[in-house]
Amino acid sequence: MLETNDNFTGSIFHALPGLYLVMAPDLVILDATDTYLHTTLATREDIIGRYFFEVFPNNPATPDLDSAQNFEYSLRYVLEHKQEHIMDVLRYDIPSPTQQGGFEERYWSPRNKPILDRAGNLLYILHEARDITAQILSQREKAHNQERLQMLTGALSAVSWEYDILNDHMSWGKNLQQILGYTPEEIGNKGEGWDKRVHPKDFNAVQQSITMATSSGSKIWTGEYRFRKADGTYIPVLDQGYIVYDAKGTPIRTIGSIIDLTHSKQSEESLRESDERFWHLLEVLPQMAWLADAQGRIVYFNENWFNFTGMPRGQLNGWVNVIHPEDSASVLTAWHDCVRTGDLYEMEYRIKNYLTGEYRWFMERGVPMLDDQGKVKSWIGAFTDIEDQKNALVQVQVKDRQLESILNLSPAHLCLLTGPEHICRYITPGVYRMYGNRHYVGRPAREIWPELHEHSFLEILEQVYHQQDSVTIEQLKIPFDRHHTGKPEEAYFNLQYQPILDQNQETEGILISAIEITELVVCRKDKSN
Known part of the structure; x- marks a missing residue:
């Protein structure tokens, strides 16, 4: 642990609100603040006296990122030049104690500073970091939602919009004049441009639904009402918005689209065709695939499942019987846990091929499908054959053990x-x-x-x-x-x-x-x- 004048000084360092870590010139960890330990899911006993990159290695799932190499470059710069080095945003995933060898995705704004004695000799490296994971993921989610919204508005001939709540600024998409008849100048860039065009008999109900969504912290708002076009006529519309909150839970921005429901018959036909394309896609997938309801009950297997397992077509119960007996308990436990929590489901296990009678390794992934309220309405999943990867891994492990035995003898x-x-x-x-x-x-x-x-x-x-x-x-x-x-x-x-x-x-x-x-x-x- 980092030497201090007394326990009082050490306690002050531990209690600092920032994320600080102290290393020796050989990059062995000497001490860290409590906030750093809490943020990195580490304990002081586990990291003190250990080489930094032994405690925080590269995430093997992201070998192309070279997170550790980029961070080590910054540390080597400090060692060589004895000057502070400020890094760009760095993705550096941290080991997760709860994921049995897994990692948590994290983004940081790091800086490394030399601590010198009076003679200019380097005593320590002070590493300071800011965890900006939430900010990065929020930006990514916003970009994803905007992309999805653009695809939606293009497919359904909708008008996209974005409203800055704090500054009362409204932005409209390119389909505004085509669908509603207004130019951006005519409708204006304030919220009142939308308010005064909602039908008077619908306005209060729409406002109440928006208030209910934001007060409950919902990310999705949906409303149907009548909207006045530039020619003075009212049309029925479906308005859907994605609500963005700040760190305190205050709504700051909404992004959405207005869909003209005048031709609802055409919309229903489009949805029916979309469903047909969806079911066709599941059938032509080269993998085994399935659907389940919100309670986790299987409601559909595609043809590949029945071909591989030999289960009678249309039979949805009894699927656990084709799972290897050593894997079935863990599969059921993991699946029920994910159904309960709504988390992404992912498992590797063996399934029996009825043609050969042999078991093959598969990686199964299930994704929850959410409704407008953010609740799970169904699940969709697929299997990827990983038998060859498993066999290759076993061969590597055998060779590693053989080599270690040879070295030990x-x-x-x-x-x-x-x-x-x-x-x-x-x-x-x-x-x-x-x-x-x-x-x-x-x-x-x-x-x-x-x-x-x-x-x-x-x-x-x-x-x-x-x-x-x-x-x-x-x-x-x-x-x-x-x-x-x-x-x-x-x-x-x-x-x-x-x-x-x-x-x-x-x-x-x-x-x-x-x-x-x-x-x-x-x-x-x-x-x-």
């Missing part, structure tokens, strides 16, 4: 160091036997093995890393507490330091191997005597 003790700070990333069990149960992984070599400094240990690491030389040391005498009695014996080792290069022939790290030759040395001495 090897007479050579191995250690992998990475980066210019020589951070330990991997050791074989023999290293524990040599030096005991120290904290190895994630720490720099100079902290792990202080007793080796007298043997030019750090100088050799620098030579191998920067000059890419392979260094061999024979018959190095090292104290070795072989039996953990507290009384080390003399032991002899042959050591080799080998640089590890990336595809650009840049040094990534160093592989150290140590082979004990104590018996050989003793035999030689006895023979010479």
Whole structure:
């Protein structure tokens, strides 16, 4: 933990309202504010003393983002120039303790600042972040809604509109004159331009429905009323609006569209054709697909489901019987939980193919369909065959275990160091036997093995890393507490330091191997005597 003058000073740092984290020059975490820990779903005990990128790795689901690499560039800039570095908006997902290896999508506005002593030497790096996830997601949702609204208005010949509630500013879409007969100048850019054209007998009811929607926090408002066109005639319209709230829950903007219901018959026919296209789409999908009602009861399987499972066509009950017995309980539990909460449903499990009698792995995803009040009205889902990916993963895991077994049985003790700070990333069990149960992984070599400094240990690491030389040391005498009695014996080792290069022939790290030759040395001495 970061050293402070007293507990009082440490308590003040922990209680700061901002998101602050302090790192040593080797990027090991020293301390963080309570707000930072709460926001990143971490605990002080879990992160103090650990390498930053071990605690906060890249999200493997988004390999193209290079979040950790971009953040490390900022830290390296601070280390090299001893100047503050302010980053652009950075997506850096954080590990989620509740998702068993999953990550939460997060967006940050980060800055990294050097803390220097009076001589100008860098003591710490102070990392400050602002969590702007809600702002980014809100902007994304707004853009999505506007895009969806434009598609809707284009398809239904509707008039789109946007109303800035705080500034009483109304904007109208391009179909205004075509459908309602007004130019933007004629209808005006104030809210009253809409108010005075709503039929007097409908106005109060419309206002009440808007008030009910905003007071309840609803994001969707829908109303039917009569609206006066430029020629003086009233037409029935369907008005639908999406309500945007600020962080305090105050409505600040609405985005919507007005649809002329005069030709409702034509609208009904369009909806019927849309439904037919929807059902046709489900049938021609190359995947198995399904629909369920709001309570989670399956109401439809497409043809691919029946072809694969062999269930009688039209049978909707008993689908759990084609799931692998080891998976069925977890599938049912997850499905009922999502039906209860309305969350996205996603599971990987095995389904039996009636033609072969064998089970194949599928990834099933179900999405809730919401009504105008934001409540789940139905579910739609599909299966993706992931059998090949699963088999490939199993083969990789088997090879990893085989390699680890080979390394563990090897007479050579191995250690992998990475980066210019020589951070330990991997050791074989023999290293524990040599030096005991120290904290190895994630720490720099100079902290792990202080007793080796007298043997030019750090100088050799620098030579191998920067000059890419392979260094061999024979018959190095090292104290070795072989039996953990507290009384080390003399032991002899042959050591080799080998640089590890990336595809650009840049040094990534160093592989150290140590082979004990104590018996050989003793035999030689006895023979010479």
